[in-house]
Amino acid sequence: MRVPSRSPGHRSGPPVTPARRRPRGIARPPVAAPPDLAAYRDAVAELLVEVSALAGVSSAKARQVLIDQRLREPAIMQVLDATSQGLVGARETLLLEMARYQPNERSSAADLAALVRIYLLSRIDVMWWRDATTFLTDSEVNHSAELVDLEWLRRRDLLQFQYTEQPRTIVGRGVRALRRRMLPDATPRTAGLLFRRARREVIALLNDIGREFAAATPAGTPPLWVTSLVRSAEHQYRLRRLGYAAMVPSGHCLGWAVDVEMAWYRRFGARDTLAGLLLNRQQAGEINVVDEGQAWHICLAPSATLRLRRAYEAEMGI
Structure with missing residues (x-):
């Protein structure tokens, strides 16, 4: 596709003076080094002990x-200073989250230290994607051209991971409850996806992890299970009102974060295998990982998007 020229064309007025080359011997202004994420995670771990x-x-x-x-x-x-909120905003938000914290069965923050861990480690997502646009409403998620419908891909056997959708009717919720009573461990205990849509790069990442997980586990181990994908800010605040540890700003509301089931795989002896795969990718700088107990939150790094977009297009034959 041809990209329209941004040239303003001929304009009247004085001639434009060509930019001069920088004289030799004059140093360029120093470029700030990116934050050391390993040091950040270590410092957060030390802080959690004190909390x-x-x-x-x-x-x-x-x-x-x-x-x-x-x-x-x-x-x-x-x-924190490199996030959209800055250090002061991040500090005030964290203190407010701590002041309001009430443990409950829905929250992935089992205690105050877990709340601090989830908040601080998820700030890496916000730092990476500080210039990304938030999906504000459910309608924006459902109609965005940046997102792909997973069901269309699943029906064509193009996904290497599983998910379930939230029941939309009373009958659907009743069937889900009956299935859980009859087969309590057949699937993870998750509400399911409200939005079955995702960015192309995220789909490629999950397919990549799904293949790696399948190759590293014994036959009969269930495929990678995704419990949450993109969310609107509108839905994020609904989750907060219900008691979930849904942080704001969030990589979910930017479309770059997902949650994958972890605890359920203990039944198959595969939980540690999946954890190792995710942590290896974090160490390689491809994702950020936040341990949220039953599920782990992962966010794609900007540096990995080009490779994964090309991988998606190759897989889909685009």
Whole structure:
């Protein structure tokens, strides 16, 4: 497809002076190095130990002092300062999340330390995709040309992972409840996808992981199971009202984050295998991983999008 020229054409006025070359011997201004994500994750792990030690209700003031100090450490500050909220906004959001935290069965944050871990590690997503546009409404997700309908691909056997959709009717919810009573461990305990749509690059990533997982596990191990894909900001706030640890801003609302089932694979002796595959990809810089207990949150790195877009097009014969 031909890209329209952005040239403004001929304009009247004084001639444009060609840009001069930089004289030799004059140094270019230094370019800031990207944040060290390994150092960031290590610093977050150290912070979590201290948060766990101050988990009591009476320690709220001490926790705030701790957060104020630790977030200003260079390894953490560099990442938070590079997000759309900046260091100050990230700090205020984290303190507010901690103040409002109430443990419940729906939340992936089993305790206060887990809440801090999920929030801080998911800020890597927000830093990577700070210039991406958020899907604000359910309608935007359902009609976006940037997203592909998974059902169309599944019917053509083009997916290397599984998912289930949320029941839309009372009858559907009743059937789901009956199936869970009759076969409680046949599938993961998940509400299912509200939106069965995803970016092409994310589909290629999940297919890649799905093939690798299948090759590394014994016959009979279920395929990779995806529990959440793209969400609208509208839906993210619905989840928050229901008690889920749905962080904002979120990579889900940008279309670059997904959740994959983990706990269910213990029944098949494959949970650690899947964890190793995901952590290896994180170490290679392809994804960010956040342990959320039953499921793990993963977000695609911008540096991997070109390769995965080409992989998607090759798989689909585009």
